[in-house]
Amino acid sequence: MRFANPEWLQLLWLIPVLLVLSWLTARAKARRLSKGLGERLAPFLARNASPGRKRLRMVLRLIGLTFAILGLARPQMGKGQSEIKVRGVEMMVMLDVSTSMLAEDIKPSRLQFAKAELARLFDMLSGDKVGLVGFAGSALLLSPLTNDITSLKMFLDSLSPYSIESQGTDFARALQEAHDAFERGGVEDDEQVRTTRVILVLSDGEDQEKGALELAKKFSGEGVKIFTMAFGTERGGMIPIRDERGYLRSYKKDRSGKEVISQVKGGFLKDLARAGGGAFHFASFGGNEARAIKEDIDRLQKAEFASSMSTQYEEKFQLFLMLALMFLALDLVLGERAPGERVWRGRFESGLSALVLMLVFGGMAPEARAGGIDEFRGIRENNRAVGDLKSDKPVEALDGFSKALGDLPDDPTVHYNLGTSFQANKDAAKAASEYDVALTLNPAPELAFKINFNRALAYAELKKYDEALSAFQAALKLKPDSKEVKKNIELLLQSGDGDGQSDNQQPKPNDKPDDKSKDQKQNQPQPNQQQQQPQTGPTPKPTPRPFKSEQLSQQDVGRILEELKRQEDQIREKMQREGGKDAPRDKDW
Numbered sequence: 001m002r003f004a005n006p007e008w009l010q011l012l013w014l015i016p017v018l019l020v021l022s023w024l025t026a027r028a029k030a031r032r033l034s035k036g037l038g039e040r041l042a043p044f045l046a047r048n049a050s051p052g053r054k055r056l057r058m059v060l061r062l063i064g065l066t067f068a069i070l071g072l073a074r075p076q077m078g079k080g081q082s083e084i085k086v087r088g089v090e091m092m093v094m095l096d097v098s099t100s101m102l103a104e105d106i107k108p109s110r111l112q113f114a115k116a117e118l119a120r121l122f123d124m125l126s127g128d129k130v131g132l133v134g135f136a137g138s139a140l141l142l143s144p145l146t147n148d149i150t151s152l153k154m155f156l157d158s159l160s161p162y163s164i165e166s167q168g169t170d171f172a173r174a175l176q177e178a179h180d181a182f183e184r185g186g187v188e189d190d191e192q193v194r195t196t197r198v199i200l201v202l203s204d205g206e207d208q209e210k211g212a213l214e215l216a217k218k219f220s221g222e223g224v225k226i227f228t229m230a231f232g233t234e235r236g237g238m239i240p241i242r243d244e245r246g247y248l249r250s251y252k253k254d255r256s257g258k259e260v261i262s263q264v265k266g267g268f269l270k271d272l273a274r275a276g277g278g279a280f281h282f283a284s285f286g287g288n289e290a291r292a293i294k295e296d297i298d299r300l301q302k303a304e305f306a307s308s309m310s311t312q313y314e315e316k317f318q319l320f321l322m323l324a325l326m327f328l329a330l331d332l333v334l335g336e337r338a339p340g341e342r343v344w345r346g347r348f349e350s351g352l353s354a355l356v357l358m359l360v361f362g363g364m365a366p367e368a369r370a371g372g373i374d375e376f377r378g379i380r381e382n383n384r385a386v387g388d389l390k391s392d393k394p395v396e397a398l399d400g401f402s403k404a405l406g407d408l409p410d411d412p413t414v415h416y417n418l419g420t421s422f423q424a425n426k427d428a429a430k431a432a433s434e435y436d437v438a439l440t441l442n443p444a445p446e447l448a449f450k451i452n453f454n455r456a457l458a459y460a461e462l463k464k465y466d467e468a469l470s471a472f473q474a475a476l477k478l479k480p481d482s483k484e485v486k487k488n489i490e491l492l493l494q495s496g497d498g499d500g501q502s503d504n505q506q507p508k509p510n511d512k513p514d515d516k517s518k519d520q521k522q523n524q525p526q527p528n529q530q531q532q533q534p535q536t537g538p539t540p541k542p543t544p545r546p547f548k549s550e551q552l553s554q555q556d557v558g559r560i561l562e563e564l565k566r567q568e569d570q571i572r573e574k575m576q577r578e579g580g581k582d583a584p585r586d587k588d589w
Contacts, residue, residue: 002313004074011069015062022058053336060334064327071320076313087302088128089196090145092178093118096203098136098169099161099252100262103204105237106285114202114231115156117283120290122149122156128297131181134159135174137166141181142560158561162568171212171272175199175226179219196300197224200293201272204232205265216275226276227296231283232264378407382414385421394424412443416451423454428461449478453485460492468492 003009095118101111122130129145132155140163142155161167178199199219216226238259239252252260266282273280279296281289385400401418408414419434435455443451456471472489476482 001316002076004076004313004315006073008069008072011072012066014069015066018062018065019058026054049336053334057331057334057336060327060331064324064331067320067324067327071317071324073317075316075320077316078314088126089198089297089300089302090129090131090182091198091200091297092131092133092145092181094133094135094139094174094178094199094201094203095156095159096136096169096201097134097159097161097164098206099167099239100169100204100206101231102161103232103237103239103262105233105235105262106231106283110204110231111160113283113285114229115159117229117290118156118202119153121293122152124290124294125149127302131178132156133174133178133181134163135170135177136161136164137168137170138164139170139174139177140164141177142564144181144184154561155564158564160568162571163564165567165571168209169203169206170209171201171203172209172215174201175212175215175219179224182224196302198278198297198300199224199226199276201226201228201269202231203228203269204262205230205267205269206262213271213275216272220275220277224276225278225300226273227278227281227293228269228273229281229283229289229293230264230266230269232262234263234266236261236263238262375407378404378411378414381407382417386417389417389421389424394421397421398425410441412438412441412447412451415441416443416447416454419451419458420454423458428458432458432462432467445478449475449482452478456488465492 095114097111101114102109104110106113127147129147130143130149130152131141131145132143132152134140134142142159142163143152146152182197219226239262240248241250241252242248254260266280270280281292283289381400381404385397385404388394388400389397398418398421401414401421404414405411405418415434415438419431419438422428422431422434432455435451435458438451439448439455452471452475456468456475459465459468459471469489469492472485472492476485476489479485
């Protein structure tokens, strides 16, 4: 036998600890009982409790807990061998992170929407090797070909326009970077293995450079398929410029000072997919383009990357959990009372005589009989009035509660119900009076909360806002986490009446707070700051290093993310420092 989750076995240390604690608790309880009642009286009063049954219940409880822990550890027996083959394609994903992808013609932005679709696609992949390239005016390989989808998502989240120093959009450079990544990290073809390679491009299609279509035709001749997905609308949208806190500062402008309207260029992306022998998709909100891309990839020929033998074990945790439930159920059923002699005849006779006396009121004093009848009649009238109030019959309910109050004058529930009926009949003064009386009769905390809440509403209707605020505060003491009471207190204070400012307006605790002040804060103009104009230019392309690892270690992921963060900070500082200078490109978005 083996355990799939052996870490749960450490909880077995709880069994002896619980056993010792239960023994110490029983001894302390016996000492307190003997000290409080005396050594002669304590055994007499505790004679119905069975110590043996108590110990048996504790044993059953510990056995059930033991079996439950063993079940959580997943015991397994037997084993079988099965071959697992990993088949798929090699795919490099090119994500456009130019500033035009920040346009918000699709929400929240083109870039965020593209990241969400890409994350959905990653979740659907199985067995495929995927790499990630971010590009704008230049291209950056973030992840080589790997099966580690979790690391890919981390790299995807870190991508932003600040990850690429040179802005604009250069598809040719990005395609070449993706093709080079195949050569450095892909599987070499031989007579037995023929690998299908795919490049997936996610962009708005605004290409400022030439040569992408020719390069796509060249790669297609080498067997590389190119698929494209467009993000944006034909209407287009302006490119927002935000500060580090996310506040909108301005919109992107061209050299003439006009605000740039970025439009999706679906025609170019369609031509790129046609030249690459793939398919074109237009992303839309609520669409299913990620699944469509997955279906396109599944239709391609897949290569067998690796095969391994897997050992399968038979699970046995069900048996242990069943035994745990059985022992815990026995613990619940078994009582602690000791069996004793029962005088059935005498108990039957005394019970029968008491029942007869109760039925004919022969064994009760006249005062007790009258009190019992009055109380029963008051409860019946109260329940009938509650039904009338729920049936929207406030007048009949008021009459019923008044009759019930005659029989139950000291019942806080009846006073509360009577106050509610007065409130339903638009008589707030009498309602408040009944609520005040109900509070003097020591109601239960739950009922006291309701009384204080309705009492506050009644005083609010009477324009006695100080009393209303005090009642709300009393209710809040009983239920500190009540959102409804806090909301009504806030509304009462916002009306200007709760703090003694004006008595001309009546608060409406059931209304929603006015959002006028919030809108005024949002409409206030932000302080004018210097607009960022990122300076772009040709960047020397680094010599790629070979990367043959299929699995990225945690050290690799951390190192790459730290380097991306450092480069992003440098690019951001450079853009802020040189934001006033003209960029050498005609278009840097």
